[in-house]
Amino acid sequence: MKKRLYFFVLLFVVAPLLVSAQKFKMPRHKKFQKVKFELINNLIIIPVQINGSDLTFVLDSGVSKPILFNLSGQDSISINNVSEVTIRGLGDGEPMKALSSMGNVFSLGDAENYSQDLYVVLDKGINFSPSLGIPVHGILGFELFRDFIVEINYGAKYIKLHNPEHYVHRQGKNAQTLPLSIINRKAYVEGTVLIKDSENIPVKLLVDTGSSDALWLFHQPEKGLEIPEKNYEDYLGRGLSGDIFGRRTMVNGIKIGDFELKEAKAAFPYREFFGLIENLGDRNGSVGGEILKRFNFVFDYANGEVTIKKNGNFRVPFQYNLAGIELQHNGLRYIAESIAGIGGVVSSEKNASFGNVQILLENKTKLSLVPEIVVSGIRAGSPAAEAGLREGDVILAVNGRQVYQYKLQEVLKMLNEKEGKRVRVLIERYNKDLLFSFVLKKVFDD
Incomplete structure (x- = not known):
């Protein structure tokens, strides 16, 4: 990859x-x-x-x-x-x-x-x-x-x-206040994870709003943190000293306080990418934005506590890269659109009982600068890879919708809507337009 x-x-x-x-x-x-x-x-x-x-x-x-x-x-x-x-x-x-x-x-x-x-x-x-x-x-x-x-x-x-001088803690209905450990300027929360059919395994997790992933766990067999059989190698993120790879998988559940998320998206980063951290102590991983966004929080570092309450995102399914394609902006490109001119010729259709009128407009071309969206990576063996898409392809349209009209994250959503959906992608490669089609499938085989 x-x-x-x-x-x-x-x-x-x-x-x-x-x-x-x-x-x-x-x-x-x-x-x-x-x-x-x-x-x-x-x-x-x-x-x-x-x-x-x-x-x-x-x-x-x-x-x-x-x-x-x-x-x-x-x-x-x-x-x-x-x-x-x-x-x-x-x-x-x-x-x-x-x-x-x-x-x-x-x-x-x-x-x-x-x-x-x-x-x-x-x-x-x-x-x-x-x-x-x-x-x-x-x-x-x-x-x-x-x-x-x-x-x-x-x-x-x-x-x-x-402002801490004015704040009065009020715990709302269905909210829960939990201990928060502040160690070396970072916050940790305790929870449990369920892997396979084993008992819940206690974990201490870094609270990381700067990670867009869901759950990272360290491979620690001695603590019961084994990598589930259904997994695949993937790029997980970027640290200041380079890229991080690991195994992407799913755990049966993660529980923080009384709140439990079942079939949660998870990843096990390779340990060599954590060589900088000589001693992980009792830390077992980190919890990132794809889980955190399911709650509302009040963080009180001074008193070592956090209050959490689930919100409307709580039951939103975890997002997987079903297509196996990743995108990024790559500068700007010109597009040409045909538009009608101001002037036009009006004619009436003879013998039409309701006096139908036909308006013939002069065609003109409008040039616009729009963001260029390119394929920045493809997972080996994914539907996009098997269909023939390549890194560097310029995405023009997805299922007939021109992508310049949408935000980057909206285009990614089009490409990964649901399992079994057929996706048609129009791309430009070496000044030629090519159309590819593939069906979204599970990332974990049954």
Whole structure:
């Protein structure tokens, strides 16, 4: 399988560590700051202003310091007190050079930090934008969770940064408050998983809003965490030091508190991609956006607890890549559309009892610039691969619908609607239009 950016995992360590950052604060009279977000590929996308520049970030509870990248389309952004550092992270690549910067102003509405540290990654390969379909400039996490009581409403797509001085905990109906462990600037929750027909296995999971996947488990046979027989090798995500691969599968269930999800999507990353983490301690994996989006949360890091309540996404089926095809934006392309001119010739049809009128319009051509969507990866043995699609093919239409009229995630949904559906894909390859057809099938054979 070709390497590509699809699920996002950015866990890292940096030397030297930045130590100058102050805290986010709000005016004392203000109870909370509400921020609307977009939910794209299970990731929370929020607006952030840095030193007066308006940017877009992923809210990532798995990252300990803000990271800035993808500045190629940004006309101007100033950062303060810059020095060079080396960044290492999950993945199979080498450490990379980056910049550290201290004393920056971060703003989310009235929530502000006047001395925020950040890292700037200069590697153009670290870029969410092509696979998400919108510009994304970085990731931000721990400081917001540290300094506020953070309410995440996945159902209504907003976060509230509550001022701890004014917040009064009110546990709503059908909600449950659970212990939350904060270790090395990251949050962990305990639960159980059911693999095969064995008993529930206790697990400690990193809470990772910056992962669009569902559940990652470490292969730990001594603890009962065996890989189910029905599985396949797949690309799982990208760390700062490269791509991460593993076995994708399904577990019979995962339970957090009193909430249980059955037949949950899961993956077992290969251990070599976690070589950076010398000691995993009692951690058994991580829970990402495809599970988290099924709940609404109130995170209280200071008191070590999280309140959860299921929302309207709770029973939404887990999404699998049935077609085996992955897409990303690849710049812009021209399209030509035939349109009617302003002027026209009007004629009446003789002997028509109702006086039918026919309008003949002059044809004209309209040229438009639209995003180009290309195949960024294909899973070996998948329906798309067997039909003959290739990496680099330009997608023109899916089931007769021209893709430029849709968002990237909508096109992916068209390609993976339901098992047994026939999909017709019109592509451009070497300046020729080709039509492919395939039937979506289960990713796990019976």
